[in-house]
Amino acid sequence: MLSRRNPQLNRHGELIHLLSIEGLPRAVISQILDTAGTFLSVNERDVKKVPLLRGKSVFNLFFENSTRTRTTFEIAAKRLSADVINLDIARSSTAKGESLLDTIANLSAMHADMFVVRHGESGAPYLIAEHCAPHVHVVNAGDGRHAHPTQGLLDMYTIRHFKSDFTQLTVAIVGDIVHSRVARSDIHALTTLGVPEIRAVGPKTLVPNDLSAMGVRVCHDMVEGIRDADVVIMLRLQNERMSGAMLPSAGEYFKRFGLTADKLALAKPDAIVMHPGPINRGVEIDSSVADGRASVILPQVTFGIAVRMAVMSTIAGNEA
Amino acid sequence: MTTDLTLDAEALYAALRDGVRRLLADQHDAVLVGIWSGGAWLAERLQADLGLAGEAGVITSTLHRDDFAERGLAADRGSTKLPFAVDGQRIVLIDDVLNTGRTIRAVLNELYDFGRPASVTLAVLVDRGGRELPIEPAFAAARVTLAPGQRLALARDGQRLRFELRDGP
Amino acid sequence: MKLLIRSGRLVDPASGLERVGDLAIAGGRIVAVGTAPSEFEAERTIDASGLVVVPGLVDLAARLREPGHEHEGMLESELAAAAAGGVTSLVCPPDTDPPLDEPGLVEMLKFRARKLSRCRVFPLGALTRGLAGESLTEMAELTESGCVGFSQADAPVRNTQTLMRALQYAATFGYTVWLRPQDPWLGSGVAASGAVATRLGLSGVPAAAETVALFTIFELMRSTGARVHLERMSSAAGVELLRRAKGEGLPVTADVSINSLHLTDVDIGYFDSTFRLSPPLRQQRDRDALRQALADGTIDALVSDHTPVAADEKTLPFAEATPGATGLELLLGLALVWGEAQGLGLPATLARITSEPARVLGSAIGTLAASAGRLVEGGVADLCLFDPAARWQVTPDALASQGKHTPFGFASSGFELVGRVRTTLVAGLVAFERGRIDA
Numbered sequence: 051m052l053s054r055r056n057p058q059l060n061r062h063g064e065l066i067h068l069l070s071i072e073g074l075p076r077a078v079i080s081q082i083l084d085t086a087g088t089f090l091s092v093n094e095r096d097v098k099k100v101p102l103l104r105g106k107s108v109f110n111l112f113f114e115n116s117t118r119t120r121t122t123f124e125i126a127a128k129r130l131s132a133d134v135i136n137l138d139i140a141r142s143s144t145a146k147g148e149s150l151l152d153t154i155a156n157l158s159a160m161h162a163d164m165f166v167v168r169h170g171e172s173g174a175p176y177l178i179a180e181h182c183a184p185h186v187h188v189v190n191a192g193d194g195r196h197a198h199p200t201q202g203l204l205d206m207y208t209i210r211h212f213k214s215d216f217t218q219l220t221v222a223i224v225g226d227i228v229h230s231r232v233a234r235s236d237i238h239a240l241t242t243l244g245v246p247e248i249r250a251v252g253p254k255t256l257v258p259n260d261l262s263a264m265g266v267r268v269c270h271d272m273v274e275g276i277r278d279a280d281v282v283i284m285l286r287l288q289n290e291r292m293s294g295a296m297l298p299s300a301g302e303y304f305k306r307f308g309l310t311a312d313k314l315a316l317a318k319p320d321a322i323v324m325h326p327g328p329i330n331r332g333v334e335i336d337s338s339v340a341d342g343r344a345s346v347i348l349p350q351v352t353f354g355i356a357v358r359m360a361v362m363s364t365i366a367g368n369e370a
Numbered sequence: 371m372t373t374d375l376t377l378d379a380e381a382l383y384a385a386l387r388d389g390v391r392r393l394l395a396d397q398h399d400a401v402l403v404g405i406w407s408g409g410a411w412l413a414e415r416l417q418a419d420l421g422l423a424g425e426a427g428v429i430t431s432t433l434h435r436d437d438f439a440e441r442g443l444a445a446d447r448g449s450t451k452l453p454f455a456v457d458g459q460r461i462v463l464i465d466d467v468l469n470t471g472r473t474i475r476a477v478l479n480e481l482y483d484f485g486r487p488a489s490v491t492l493a494v495l496v497d498r499g500g501r502e503l504p505i506e507p508a509f510a511a512a513r514v515t516l517a518p519g520q521r522l523a524l525a526r527d528g529q530r531l532r533f534e535l536r537d538g539p
Numbered sequence: 540m541k542l543l544i545r546s547g548r549l550v551d552p553a554s555g556l557e558r559v560g561d562l563a564i565a566g567g568r569i570v571a572v573g574t575a576p577s578e579f580e581a582e583r584t585i586d587a588s589g590l591v592v593v594p595g596l597v598d599l600a601a602r603l604r605e606p607g608h609e610h611e612g613m614l615e616s617e618l619a620a621a622a623a624g625g626v627t628s629l630v631c632p633p634d635t636d637p638p639l640d641e642p643g644l645v646e647m648l649k650f651r652a653r654k655l656s657r658c659r660v661f662p663l664g665a666l667t668r669g670l671a672g673e674s675l676t677e678m679a680e681l682t683e684s685g686c687v688g689f690s691q692a693d694a695p696v697r698n699t700q701t702l703m704r705a706l707q708y709a710a711t712f713g714y715t716v717w718l719r720p721q722d723p724w725l726g727s728g729v730a731a732s733g734a735v736a737t738r739l740g741l742s743g744v745p746a747a748a749e750t751v752a753l754f755t756i757f758e759l760m761r762s763t764g765a766r767v768h769l770e771r772m773s774s775a776a777g778v779e780l781l782r783r784a785k786g787e788g789l790p791v792t793a794d795v796s797i798n799s800l801h802l803t804d805v806d807i808g809y810f811d812s813t814f815r816l817s818p819p820l821r822q823q824r825d826r827d828a829l830r831q832a833l834a835d836g837t838i839d840a841l842v843s844d845h846t847p848v849a850a851d852e853k854t855l856p857f858a859e860a861t862p863g864a865t866g867l868e869l870l871l872g873l874a875l876v877w878g879e880a881q882g883l884g885l886p887a888t889l890a891r892i893t894s895e896p897a898r899v900l901g902s903a904i905g906t907l908a909a910s911a912g913r914l915v916e917g918g919v920a921d922l923c924l925f926d927p928a929a930r931w932q933v934t935p936d937a938l939a940s941q942g943k944h945t946p947f948g949f950a951s952s953g954f955e956l957v958g959r960v961r962t963t964l965v966a967g968l969v970a971f972e973r974g975r976i977d978a
Contacts, residue, residue, distance in 0.1 A: 057809060064442070072738070081445065088449050092433070097483035100433040102443075151854050171856035172740040173810030181854070194858070196740030234740060263734035367442025 057179055064368040067179045067188040068361050070197040071238040079242060083207050085360035086353065093129070093356055102363045103132035106163040110136045111153075112191070113169040118327065119191055122351070123166045126358035132164070150174065151181050158183050164366065165189070172196035172231075184370045189361060195229050201326050202235030204357040206243060208350050209281055212322050216243040222275050222317075223266075224251040224307060225285030225334055228258060232326045233285060241265045251275030252307055255296040272307050279317040284309050284325045284335050300333045310336045314344060322346045379524065379531040382495050382511040386412065386464075387419055389509035390493050393462055394420065397491070400460035403427035405477055406448035408466030408524035411531070412495060416464065427452040429463075431476035456485030466524035468494040471505035496533075498522060540582050541565045542967060543575055547587030547924060551594065551914035552890035562592060564920040567967035572914055587924055590961055593889050595627025595921035597896040597912045599794050600770065601845035601867055603660070604941075605651070606644070607636025612847040612941045617867070618657040620940035622971035624843070624868040625923030625960040627658055628911055630900070632717075633665040634692035640665035640676045642684040649685045657970045659921070661904060663690040663717055666705050672696035675708055687903035688715040688768065693817060695723035699755065706765035715766040715903065720752040720777060721818065729858045731773075731819040735804040741857060744819050749777040757784050760791065768899060769793040772838055773818035775828035782837045792899045793837070795829050796844035797866055797873040802826070802946055812853050812860035813944050813951065833891060834881045840896040841877070843870040847942020865942035869933065871925060872956030873947070885927075920967035929959035 056073045060066045065078055092100060108127040110120050120136060127134045139153065148156075157165070164187045167175045172194030179188040192198040206216075213219060221240055227233040227250050240248050241264075250257050250266040262268050269275035276282060291297045309323065323335075323344045331337045340347060394400055404413025404426055413426035432447040463477065474492060481487060497510035500518065516522060521536045544562040549572065551557075556572075563575040570576070601621065604612030621629055631648075633639035639648070645662050652660035664686035668674050671694075678689055689709055696702040709716045725748035730736040732743030753769075757780070760767055772778060772795045784791050798816050803823050807814045814820060832838040846863030853860050870892060878888025897904075897912030904911060910918025931937060932949035933956060947954045963971040 085443060088433070088447075091449060092483075095483055096485070100483070101479075102433060102438055149851060149854075150856070151851075169856065171858050173858075174856040176810045177812075177854065177856055194740050194856075228737075231740060234738070260732070260734065260737055263737060363443055367438055 057176060060368060060370055065365050066368050066370050067175075068199050068365060069175050069179060069188065069190045071199045071202045071235045071242065072197070074242065076242050079203070079206065079239065082203055082357070082360050082364055083210060085364060086203075086207050086356045089129075089356040089359040090353065092359075093352070098129050099131055100129065101131045103127065103130035103366055106132045106366065107161060108132045108134050108164045108166060108362070109157055109162045110134065110191075111139055111157070111165050111167045112137070113139045113167070113174070114192070116168060116192070119168065122354050123189075123191060123358055126355050126362060127166075129355070130359055130363055132362075150177065154178055154182055158186060162186060164362065166191050168192045170194055187365045189365070192231055195231050196234060198231040198235050198326075200354070200358050200361055201232050202239040203361065204350060204354040205232075205236050205283065205324060205326070206239045207353045207357050208324060208346055209322075211349070211353070212346060213280060216240070216245050219245050219280045220247040220249070220278060221245055221281040221283065222249045222251055222279040223283045223285065224272065224275065224309065226256045226287055226291060227252055227261060227285065228256055229288070229291075230285050234264070236283060237264050237266055249275045249279070253297065253303075256291065272313060273316060276313055276316045280321055282309065282314070282317055282321060282323050284323065284329075286326065286328065286330055287334050300330075304333055308332075308334055308336065309339050311338055311342070314339055324350060327351070377496065377512065377514070377533045377535075379495070379533050383412070383415070383531055385511040386493065386495050386509070387416060389511060390416055390462065390464070391420055393491055393493060393508055397460045397462070397489070400462050400491070401427060401454055402462050402464055403429050403452065403481075405463060405465040405473065406430040408495075409464045410448070411524070411526055412466060413464040425453050426464075427454065429477050429480055431473045431480060434476035434479040436472055436476065450480060452484060456481060456487055458486070458488050460488045461490045463490060463492045465492070465494045466496065467522050468492070468497045468505075468507055468510065469500050471501050471503035474505045475503055495524065496522065540967060541580060542920075542964075543579065543581035543584040544587050544592060544922070544924070545584055547590050547592035549573065549592050549914060550885050550889060552886045553894035553913045555886050556914065557884070557886055562914070562922070564964070564967045567920055569914065569916055569918050569920050572916055585924070585962060589926065589928075590924045591885065591927050592914075593923050593925070594893045594912050594914050595923050595963065595965065596625045596870060596892045597900070598626045598629040598843050598845070598867065598870055598892070599840050599896045599899060600796070600842035601626070601629040601631055602634070602847065602863075603631050604847055605635065605648070611849045614651050614655060616939060616941045617845070617847065618652065618655050618660075619971070620845070620865075620867045620938065621658040622963045622965070623939045623960060625871050625925060625963050626843075626867055627921035627923065627963060627965045627970070628661060628897075628904075628907075629658055629867075630661045630663060630687060632690055632692040633663050634670060634694070638665045638670045638692075639663070639681075639686070640668050640670070642677070642680045645681060645684040645686055656965060656968060658965060659907070661685070661687040661900065663688050665689070666691050666709075666716060667696065667701070670694040672698060672701060675705055678709060678714055679712060682712070682714060687900055688717050690717035690770070691719070693719055695721070697723055699759075702755075703759050703763060706759050706763040706767075710763050710765040713766070715768050717768045717770055718756055719770045719818075720749050720756060720772070722748045722751045725751060729815065729819065730807065731804050731821040733804055733822055735807060739807065739810065746774040746776045746821070746825070749774045749818070750780060753777055753780045753784075757789060757791070760789050766790040771796050771799065771818050771842075771844060772829060772832070773799050773821055773825065775825045778828045778832045778837060782832070785837065792839045794840040794842045794896075794899075795833055795838045796842055797869060798844065798864060798946060799826070799829055800833065800841065800877055801873060806946065807857075810857045811951065812855065812857050813864065813946050813948065815853075815857055815860045815862045816864060817862040830877060830881060833877070834883060839891075839899050841870070841874055841891040842896075843867050845940070845942070847940055848944055850943070853944050863942075863944075865938060865940045865945045867940060868938055869945065869947055869956065871923070871960060872931075872958045875927070875958040876956070920964055922962075922964040923960060924962040925958055925960045927958050930955050930957050931959050932956075
């Protein structure tokens with residue numbers, strides 16, 4: 051069988067779409083993180099705009115609602131001087147039966163330059179990247195349970211900011227990993243950047259043993275999973291898990307796998323606590339920890355804008 | 371590498387230093403800002419050699435370049451650090467080689483993201499002509515003519531400066 | 540018409556015959572195998588030198604999409620595809636629209652197919668009305684109109700009591716029930732459980748979906764005495780259970796698709812929906828077990844599982860795409876690739892797509908049972924002449940079927956098939972010919 055070229059990279063190995071962290075060379079990831087640093091300083095100036103995407107139209111295609119993610123992409127695009135159009139697809143033409151590709155073709159006819167796509171099905175952004183016009187760039191803002199690459203990158207930026215050397219770290223990811231696109235992106239990024247120990251922590255229904263194929267150590271006991279960790283990433287628990295017979299209740303989950311101050315005490319004294327948001331207080335994380343000294347949840351949001359600016363300016367500057 | 375033209379970077383630096391000293395004599399409170407990377411090296415040395423207080427600023431043109439669509443974001447680009455408020459400030463920009471003037475245009479735009487300077491003057495080591503925009507230096511240590519395809523860049527060995535002349539980009 | 544096929548390499552898998560010789564055909568039947576009678580005056584002679592002459596292929600699973608899915612396929616195009624693939628008899632599942640649960644629908648289908656004279660069509664009747672898994676169909680009436688067995692296609696019978704009763708009723712008359720061994724709940728994912736599905740974030744179908752269903756089916760067979768044909772085996776664990784059931788003497792047969800025989804989940808690549816199939820592609824271990832089982836007879840037949848899908852149902856995110864791939868024209872070439880890799884000769888390889896599927900059908904195809912899938916004097920002249928050395932690429936233009944989606948497409952896989960049909964005869968009439976090769 052022919053080997054298929056990574057659709058995110060052009061012939062020269064430059065990034066033209068951001069669809070997944072998987073398959074990205076380490077140099078590309080590092081470069082995006084370095085560029086994000088530049089934009090972080092831009093975001094601290096009085097004039098927070100740079101003209102890199104001036105005259106370009108960025109279309110936010112959110113097939114799954116998410117005001118917070120969409121807002122950060124909008125801010126990032128506007129700081130790059132792009133024109134931003136938000137499309138709430140969930141309530142519009144697709145509901146009337148227009149196919150995904152017809153929607154894309156219509157939008158391309160309106161001279162879109164970049165699509166930021168969030169979709170409920172794994173793989174949808176690949177389909178879009180395959181079928182949109184050659185000069186159009188696609189950023190995956192989350193597809194099903196497959197990937198959320200900008201979140202993965204901003205999580206790496208956060209870790210680099212507070213911890214510097216990836217190759218000495220123990221990172222614990224706690225929660226509903228099997229359904230989490232954030233977890234998958236984090237795991238790919240951490241392995242690419244050389245983190246030696248990545249632990250996936252949670253009950254068997256949410257953290258099955260075959261996850262170890264991704265290069266993580268599966269732990270079904272939070273105590274074992276958190277011990278001496280440098281970074282703890284908490285994932286959001288969704289209500290569907292209870293109705294889908296994977297967990298009995300949020301209460302029991304919190305007792306066993308929720309992050310409280312005493313559980314956090316098992317990690318390293320200078321450990322940082324991260325969460326992609328929005329947080330469910332009292333379900334996966336205790337308020338005292340979410341608001342405490344170790345929490346870097348708010349810096350993650352700030353870094354998120356700079357990282358998205360870095361991603362969008364990087365891909366917009368590379369030709370297909 | 372052609373050797374038709376011999377440029378002694380250190381000798382030209384001495385001339386630049388004298389030229390910038392004269393410019394500063396007319397603008398007592400002006401600050402030096404070096405354009406990354408060659409201009410920044412020059413500004414750092416000038417700051418010390420002219421006995422100026424504090425640090426010279428560094429500015430990069432990366433975010434405002436007009437060739438982003440063709441070339442994308444450059445990989446190594448430095449970052450802007452201005453240890454002073456731009457509003458109402460007199461600024462002397464320092465660069466190594468002045469050519470089309472587009473870098474200066476981009477640097478001015480970057481400067482304006484920080485505030486409104488009282489004035490901006492330009493001092494360069496070499497003006498190689500070939501202007502594509504209406505930009506002129508207040509002082510140039512040397513004026514040379516090169517073929518369009520040739521590239522002139524400043525290099526640094528430790529503290530010693532030298533020029534590199536190449537055919538092609 | 541009196542037809543002479545000259546100097547072909549005659550292969551009859553059922554008897555093991557493999558020799559260069561002639562075949563004389565008259566009145567739609569084979570009158571001589573090996574040497575034509577001296578007084579035989581052919582009206583047409585086909586020069587088959589360099590070609591292999593085998594019984595027409597018998598494909599136990601090909602969707603024709605009529606009635607109801609005409610935007611995906613019509614009898615004309617799909618039977619033309621069958622003929623181009625050397626298939627002279629095919630079994631189609633009952634999941635048309637409306638499903639084949641009424642004798643009138645079956646008769647109409649058979650009538651339409653007969654008029655086209657390209658391929659014999661043997662429909663499976665719906666096991667339950669509307670395929671809803673609730674009430675039984677008139678199995679005797681449907682058999683009389685031409686059904687060769689009863690199936691639910693991919694629709695499950697969730698109620699085990701209903702399933703047991705359906706098997707009991709079928710057993711009354713000795714009808715064979717064709718079942719997909721897939722538990723409806725465990726089987727609701729879109730890709731096989733494993734490293735690939737985990738990495739791609741696709742909902743998984745564990746092997747247990749197949750084994751749990753097999754355990755149920757075998758238990759019900761024991762208590763009802765029904766004959767069952769298992770459709771589309773997909774896992775090593777399932778093959779093991781099948782082996783034990785056959786060893787025990789249960790009246791069970793099974794098939795495997797060309798897709799499961801050759802591909803694994805890794806081939807999904809970047810969410811290529813051409814690889815969205817049901818059953819889903821499993822891992823290397825499973826593929827190896829299926830290949831071995833087909834070789835040793837644990838699995839009886841290889842099928843194309845031909846399922847034309849319209850382009851707009853494939854250009855969708857993986858989980859939303861309709862499963863299925865075109866296959867009638869690939870059955871021969873893919874059987875040959877497998878046979879060569881297993882080190883089997885032509886007769887043993889081709890048995891899996893000729894005499895063995897015919898044996899699975901048995902008396903359900905009536906008088907045809909004596910000669911379907913065989914080269915035998917007095918038997919029907921259903922033949923496939925193919926060039927064993929011809930290489931070809933699977934491109935949309937090369938396919939007669941309306942369904943152009945196949946994982947073996949040249950553009951995406953770079954795969955070349957070896958072995959191409961030159962002429963297909965059904966009842967002594969030319970159903971397909973790629974350029975006349977008359978002597």
